[in-house]
Amino acid sequence: MLLAPSPAARAGRRKQHVSMSNPVIRTEKITRTYSMGETIVAALREADLTVHAGEFIALMGPSGSGKSTLLNVIGLLDRATSGEYWLEGKPVASLRRDELSDLRGRRIGFIFQNFNLLPRLSAWENVALPLAYRNGQFGPQAQLNQARAVLSRVNLDHRLEHHPTELSGGERQRLAIARALVTEPAVILADEPTGNLDSNTGAEIMHLLKELNQEGSTIVMVTHDMNVARYASRTYTIRDGLLTEGDRHVTH
Amino acid sequence: MSLTDLLRTALRSVSANKLRAALTMLGVVIGVASVIAMLALGNGARAAVDATFQSLGANQIQIGQRFEMQDGEFQPMGEKLTFEEGLDIAATIALVERVEMSVAKTLKARYGQNSIEINAIGTTADAFEGIVSGGEIQPVGWTGGDALTAEDFLADGRFFSTDEVFASAPVCILGYQTALDLFSGDNPIGETIWIDRKRCTVVGVATKLESTDIQERYQSDPNEALLMPISTMIQLLYEEDPSVYMVAHVTDANRIDEAKEQITAYLREKHQIEQDAEGNYQDDFDMTTRNDILGQQQEAAQTFSLLLAAMATVSLVVGGIGIMNVMLVSVTERTREIGVRLAVGAKQRDIVSQFLLEAVFISVGGGLAGIVIGILTIPFAAALNQGVALLLPSSIPLAFGVAVLVGIMFGLYPALRASQLDPIEALRYE
Numbered sequence: 001m002l003l004a005p006s007p008a009a010r011a012g013r014r015k016q017h018v019s020m021s022n023p024v025i026r027t028e029k030i031t032r033t034y035s036m037g038e039t040i041v042a043a044l045r046e047a048d049l050t051v052h053a054g055e056f057i058a059l060m061g062p063s064g065s066g067k068s069t070l071l072n073v074i075g076l077l078d079r080a081t082s083g084e085y086w087l088e089g090k091p092v093a094s095l096r097r098d099e100l101s102d103l104r105g106r107r108i109g110f111i112f113q114n115f116n117l118l119p120r121l122s123a124w125e126n127v128a129l130p131l132a133y134r135n136g137q138f139g140p141q142a143q144l145n146q147a148r149a150v151l152s153r154v155n156l157d158h159r160l161e162h163h164p165t166e167l168s169g170g171e172r173q174r175l176a177i178a179r180a181l182v183t184e185p186a187v188i189l190a191d192e193p194t195g196n197l198d199s200n201t202g203a204e205i206m207h208l209l210k211e212l213n214q215e216g217s218t219i220v221m222v223t224h225d226m227n228v229a230r231y232a233s234r235t236y237t238i239r240d241g242l243l244t245e246g247d248r249h250v251t252h
Numbered sequence: 253m254s255l256t257d258l259l260r261t262a263l264r265s266v267s268a269n270k271l272r273a274a275l276t277m278l279g280v281v282i283g284v285a286s287v288i289a290m291l292a293l294g295n296g297a298r299a300a301v302d303a304t305f306q307s308l309g310a311n312q313i314q315i316g317q318r319f320e321m322q323d324g325e326f327q328p329m330g331e332k333l334t335f336e337e338g339l340d341i342a343a344t345i346a347l348v349e350r351v352e353m354s355v356a357k358t359l360k361a362r363y364g365q366n367s368i369e370i371n372a373i374g375t376t377a378d379a380f381e382g383i384v385s386g387g388e389i390q391p392v393g394w395t396g397g398d399a400l401t402a403e404d405f406l407a408d409g410r411f412f413s414t415d416e417v418f419a420s421a422p423v424c425i426l427g428y429q430t431a432l433d434l435f436s437g438d439n440p441i442g443e444t445i446w447i448d449r450k451r452c453t454v455v456g457v458a459t460k461l462e463s464t465d466i467q468e469r470y471q472s473d474p475n476e477a478l479l480m481p482i483s484t485m486i487q488l489l490y491e492e493d494p495s496v497y498m499v500a501h502v503t504d505a506n507r508i509d510e511a512k513e514q515i516t517a518y519l520r521e522k523h524q525i526e527q528d529a530e531g532n533y534q535d536d537f538d539m540t541t542r543n544d545i546l547g548q549q550q551e552a553a554q555t556f557s558l559l560l561a562a563m564a565t566v567s568l569v570v571g572g573i574g575i576m577n578v579m580l581v582s583v584t585e586r587t588r589e590i591g592v593r594l595a596v597g598a599k600q601r602d603i604v605s606q607f608l609l610e611a612v613f614i615s616v617g618g619g620l621a622g623i624v625i626g627i628l629t630i631p632f633a634a635a636l637n638q639g640v641a642l643l644l645p646s647s648i649p650l651a652f653g654v655a656v657l658v659g660i661m662f663g664l665y666p667a668l669r670a671s672q673l674d675p676i677e678a679l680r681y682e
Binding site: 072075077078097098101102104105106110112116117118120129130132133134135136139140179183 | 265594
């Protein structure tokens with residue numbers, strides 16, 4: 001259905017062309033190793049990744065290939081063992097733990113396969129959670145207003161006071177998307193966003209992500225599903241920790 | 253995270269596990285209740301001592317023969333205290349203004365056909381003043397107001413004089429009930445009664461009296477007494493001289509210890525009490541001042557207070573460990589939640605505050621319940637401690653502070669552990 005790029009997507013590409021000089025994400029030879037007892041395992045080997053504003057990137061690869069490791073590193077949840085990483089032109093390797101938290105809260109939005117919503121919080125409170133960690137910058141009323149605005153963007157404004165357990169799978173993922181959007185982040189990182197959804201709901205979520213991308217959001221998505229990867233404007237493939245651009249030879 | 257957000261988060265987690273929180277609070281409840289009860293006992297002891305101050309003047313020294321446990325019975329030690337010694341102390345020790353003395357014995361009194369058992373008390377003339385000013389007994393129906401005088405205690409006649417005490421005059425004053433029993437309503441003044449076959453002239457009748465302390469009223473009835481000069485009683489009614497009970501009045505309350513030393517020196521010389529090999533004196537008399545009673549009262553309260561302090565400490569530590577345990581479980585259960593919070597921007601101090609506040613909520617909940625229960629147990633604590641326990645108002649904020657402190661102390665470790673979780677591992681936790 002998206003064989004021909006829509007006008008908005010083309011507009012997105014033009015925009016990304018303009019910002020070529022200052023990528024949202026740039027990594028240079030990022031390596032992440034884990035020591036498992038005696039042996040050292042490299043989950044990621046010298047990965048070079050550049051993401052420009054307005055792009056929709058798919059990271060493909062089979063499970064265990066290192067794609068989640070890369071997503072965690074660029075999401076500042078994990079640190080590279082070696083290599084350089086600039087987020088919006090700013091080197092992040094030397095940042096302290098709390099500085100990373102702060103940067104995550106302001107500039108990165110996460111969407112997880114298993115939604116990771118807090119069951120005791122209502123829909124709007126889940127969405128407002130990143131705002132609550134902004135040093136009191138947002139009072140309760142401001143949090144509610146912001147949450148309501150993004151919830152209406154994902155068509156959940158009728159579910160403000162519902163709890164995650166009272167929502168369908170698709171609604172939960174839309175709620176998680178709203179939470180990722182609420183801080184107007186530099187990049188949205190989605191880890192198998194349709195992995196826990198049936199194909200119809202998955203397609204609905206992918207449409208939403210595509211729309212958001214066309215409205216200007218930069219998205220990096222991890223998936224092993226070709227059908228899902230098709231929504232992206234550019235694809236990287238990762239295999240045994242090695243990152244290559246393109247998806248021509250992915251077999252699964 | 254702002255304080256409002258933190259409070260809301262903590263309150264919500266605690267109320268999500270109400271039963272668990274309530275059970276966890278138990279240790280703190282008992283600990284805080286013990287603190288309240290303990291301080292009430294100390295406070296009560298102080299109040300009781302204040303009350304004791306009224307009956308034993310600050311310038312008075314009680315002197316009596318020492319009794320010690322021998323063969324399972326209390327036996328008098330050494331030599332008796334005599335009437336003459338009392339007179340000597342008053343006359344030779346400048347610091348001593350006067351010495352009230354008394355002896356008491358149960359005797360048979362007879363008038364005409366009526367014969368009854370009476371509680372005969374031999375006293376000095378000024379002992380009556382002592383009774384009046386002592387405030388331990390009062391005329392029945394007296395409701396306060398004007399200060400009581402000796403006349404208020406007499407229904408008829410007069411009290412005996414100091415001259416009569418020195419002359420061993422055979423005169424007596426009857427208690428209200430004694431007069432009624434012996435004379436069946438007739439006027440006893442001027443009549444002669446027989447006490448153990450000794451003649452005695454009635455010069456006065458006491459008014460109906462009662463103890464000012466309601467609890468004492470059933471123990472000895474002042475209305476069944478008979479008063480006579482101590483010298484008369486010793487001469488006529490004892491086969492061998494009794495030991496005299498004395499109250500020495502000191503001219504200057506600040507020099508009471510000095511007076512005590514002088515009396516001690518006098519009595520040791522008189523009773524020929526020598527230093528033993530270790531330099532100690534085996535005194536055969538006891539002296540008590542207000543300060544001694546204060547010490548005894550505090551000692552009595554202290555034993556029980558120490559018990560409560562131990563209980564409070566143990567309960568608070570056990571309660572604190574309970575809180576720590578529950579918080580560690582809670583941190584483990586909510587590992588994923590912590591991961592999510594870290595992912596959306598929570599800093600370490602946000603996570604620490606969240607879990608610390610939760611621990612404090614639990615301990616403060618226990619503290620508030622403990623304060624209420626502690627106040628409710630004060631009557632029971634009093635029952636175990638001779639009716640002496642009184643809520644110390646400042647113990648409420650103190651107990652509250654202790655509860656907060658327990659929450660912080662035992663909540664800190666789980667909270668720090670939560671804040672040090674690795675975001676990825678926390679998010680992956682199943």
